[in-house]
Amino acid sequence: MGRAEERRARQRGGHRAAPQRRRSIPETGNGSAGLAPGGGPRKSLLRRIFSWKKVLGTFFGLCLLCIGGFAAAYMLVDIPAGNDLAKQESNVYKYSDGTLLARVGTTNRESVDLDKVPLDVQHTFVAAENKSFYTDSGVDLRGLARGLYNTAMGRGTQGGSTITQQYVKNYYLNQDQTVTRKLKEMVISLKVDQKKSKSEILAGYINTSYYGRGAYGIQAAAQAYYRTDAQKLTVEQGAYLAALLQAPSQYDWAVATPTGKRLVQARWNYVLDNMVKQHWLDAGKRQAMKFPQPKEPKGTPGEQGTKGYLVELANQQLEDRLVAQEGISRKDAVQQVVDRGWTITLNIDKKKQAALEAAVKEQLTGRLAPKQRRADADVQAGAVSVDPRTGRIVALYGGQDYFKHYYNNATRTDYQPASTFKPVIFAAALQQGSVTQDGKPINADTVYDGTSGRQVVDHGGKVGFGPPNEDHADYGNITVQKAMNDSVNSVFAQMGVDVGMDKVMGTAKELGMDTTGMQAVPAQTLGSMGASPLEMAGIYATFDNHGYKVTPSILKAAEQKDRKADIADPIGGPVISRTTADSVTSVLTGVVDDGTANRTVAHNPLRAGQQVAGKTGTSDCDRSAWFTGYTPDLVTSVGLFGEAAKAGGPGCDGGTVRKGDHVTLSGLMGGGRVNGGGPPAQIWASYTFGVTHAAKFDLNTSQGAAVETPTPTTSPSQSPSQSPSQSPSGTPPTSTSTSPSQSPSRTPTQSPSQTPTQSPSQSPTTQLPTGGPTTQNPLQLGSPQQQEQRQP
Structure with a gap:
């Protein structure tokens, strides 16, 4: 049809499809470019390589390969002979010089038949670890695949394991985290599940697991935690032992932190709730159950005296390293450390350790009369001594006898550090370049109102906090240096708000305090959180x-026959600037020479020219008393804790005292009130001055008592405009070499009996002249999230 015909057809309403346009095809030699041999369009390279037939064929080929590989592994891998008992070898612990400290490893194990364990108690372990145990094939394929992937990617073990797999790992294999070991575990678990009954597997599991306190197996655990046999365990007790397996060292009630106690109780509830869901426990009985608090632990051979505290911390830190280094769980780390043939060399200096123990005996334990004085029976002492240049713990005192008091007083965090926290507040102020309510920089010479009970203000508004000073002493207008010397609560409460409590707690975290669960509130300025001598020594x-x-x-070194642990460097990067750190040190020399530690430390006859910085601390009701101090080459934190040795009598807050409660130390050794400048400082001085030599701090600061600067003489009644002229602003920071016993530039400090001339309603601060410029740090510290406050 021609064009004319097409036009006529359209005019008549006809609908003829327009002819398709032909795409021009370049001519080639054969005239068929872009066409398949059959004349159709040619397939792209990608479609030729990845056709659906090839992809499907490859998938099935891989499946067959995996099945074949598994079948081969299943035929080649046999169930090995049980070797768990052979693996129980003594751990050897050495002092830093290589001499023997302790040998620990007599295995506390007694296997029992499953029919000797109540059925309800059996169910607690199944509910805790593997609810499908009675019906599964012994392997959790999803968990295993996840574990294999994580292991191959170097992420550690994050997949679940059945009871059968855990039994196989404990009894037939080891705790290594390799793909080969994981595959062996799967094959052996399948075979064990086929050849052994579920009762035999469950019995093997509960008899080979480690429960902490040196106890292997449920019988040893029942004795260690409840002084009873496995056949007499209640379901509540069984649930605790089942919960314990997840983290034995962290969940042991006797030594657990507040967080650990909360976690193990949550785990205990989880176990019992699972039993209800599985119809193994009546819901009504479950609701009536109460947490069964375990009995006090006993030490194991080789840990008698003070050695057990050293061994405990060494094991704990080695477990931490394995968790971080190999990505394994805490449970697996414990299994790898306890009685596994390690040779562990500690940083403990044999002579310093002996000197610290002698100082505690001389100044405290050798003078106690527990039958005559209640406080003498209730006192517990803890101390940690650290080389600040290397971070090594050179001496540690955890208590008189690990067999009699299992709780390590050097690492416990259930007592308030009290005023030993004040330097952290001052450090935060310097680090952040903080200012007072009137916009004046905070430094050692800043003046605050030291009136006892003065209400803290925040830019005109009160924050509802006005802490009293010790003995309700009113200091009037005093410098930060004087407030640190005399530990004036009202000054540091206001300073904390001036800085911002979130920044204060952020600095505490950066310095090494565990701030988990702590709220950033003004009450923390009193050191009302929990802390340990170990933490304070690090700060x-x-x-x-x-x-x-x-x-x-x-830890100095830890090795097995074919393995070495990677020991982390205790010294990290800067978390506060040198100027900030040195200014804090300079101010803290005033506490020793002119403040609360003057009598016991500054004028101690054993002192031979050592320059000393430190801070005392005494908590509410004298429940704890501290002195944390340092020379240029040694830092030692000493804490005394009032822990009720028996029940009975009134407590500080009313009510009847229970055994283990926090109680007052008043009346200790026949004296009156106890404070940080008393027995703790005496222990510190007796130890430190016996093992250190004359040395002076190398300080890069123009602030504080260690630096010879003119002391302001302005009376508290004068306003800032009436103060003497300020020192030249260009004065550079200086390195001090002032002897601690010489302070010719210092004027007598104000007596607490002086009546303040500034009323609490007035502006809380006045700026007095300093001996040089205040250095503001470039480092900015992050602030932790505000969380629920941890109780002391």
Whole structure:
């Protein structure tokens, strides 16, 4: 049809399809470019390579390969002979010089038949670890695949394991985290599930697991935690032992932190709730159940006296390293450390350790009369001594006898550090370049109102907090240096708000305090959180080390026959600037020479020219008393804790005292009230001055008592405009070499009996002249999230 015909057809309403346009095809030699041999369009390269037939064929080929590989492994891998008992070897612990400290490893194990364990107690372990145990094939394929992937990617074990797999790992294999070991575990678990009954597997599991306290197996655990046999365990007790397996060292009620106690109780509830869901436990009986608090533990051979505390911390830090280094769980780390033939060399200096123990005996335990004085029976002492340049723990005192008091007083965090926290507040102020309510920089010479009970203000508004000073002493207008010397609560409460409590707690975290669960509230300025001598020693060691982070370590080396642990460097990077750290040190020399530690430390006859910085601390009702101090080469934190040795009598807050409660130390050794400048400082001085030599701090600061600067003489009634002229602003920071016993530039400090001339309603601060410029740090510290406050 021609064009004319097409036009006529359209005019008549006809609909003829327009002819398709032909795409021009370049001519080639054969005239068929872009066409398949059959004349159709040619397939793309990608479609030729990845056709659906090839993809499907490859998939099935891989499946067959995996099936064949598994079949071969299943035929080649046999169930090995049980070797768990052969693996139980003594751990050897050595002092830093290589001499023997302790040998620990007599295995506490007694296997029992499953029919000797109540059925309800059996069910607690199944509910805790593997609810499908009675019906599964012995392997959790999804968990195993996840574990294999994580292991191959170097992420550690994050997949679940059945009871059968855990039994196989405990009894037939080891705790290594390799793909080969995981595959062996799967094959052996399948075979064990086929050849052994579920009762035999469950019995093997509960008899080979480690429960902490040196106890292997449920019988040893029942005795260690409840002083009973496995056949007499209640379901509540069984649920605790089942919960314990997840983290034996962290969940042991006797030594658990508040967080650990909360977690193990949550795990205990989880176990019992699962039993209800599985119809193994009546819901009504479940609701009536109460947490069964375990009995006090006993030590194991080789850990008698003070040695057990050293061994405990060494094991703990080695477990931490394995968790971090190999990505394994805490449960597996414990299994790898306890009685596994390690040779562990500690940083403990044999002579310093002996000197610390002698100082505690001389100044405290040798003078106690527990039958005559209640406080003498209730006192517990803890101390940690650290080399600030290396971060090594050179001496540690956890208590008189590990067999009699299992709780390590050197690492416990259930008592308030009290005023030993004040230097952290001052460090935060300097680090953040903070100012007072009137916009004046905070430094050692800043003046605050030291009136006892003065309400803290925040830019005109009160925050509802006005802490009293000790003995309700009113100091009037005093410098920060004087407030640190005399530990004036009202000053540091206001300073904390001036800085911002989130920044204060952020600095505490950066310095090494565990701030988990702590709220950033003004009450924390009193040191009302929990802390340990180990934590406080690390914080002060960071001050001593010019702001470089010190994480105290007791581990020098740890090795097995074919394995070495990677020991982390205790010294990290700077968390506060040198100027900040050195300014804190300079101010803390005033506490020793002119403040609360003057009598016991500054004028101690054993002192031979050592320059000393430190801070005392005494908590509410004298429940704890502290002295954390340092020389240029040694930092030591000493804490005394009132822990009720028996029940009975009134407590500080009313009510009847229960055994283990926090109680007052008043009346200790026949004296009156106890404070940080008393027995703790006496222990510190007796030890430190016996093992250190004359040395002076190398300080890069123009602030504080260690630096010879003119002391302001302005009376408290004068306003800032009436103060003497300020020192030249260009004065550079200086390195001090002032002897601690010489302070010719200092004027007598104000007596607490002086009546303040500034009313609490007035502006809380006045700026007095300093001996040089205040250095603001470039480092900015993050602030932790505000969380629920941890109770002391």
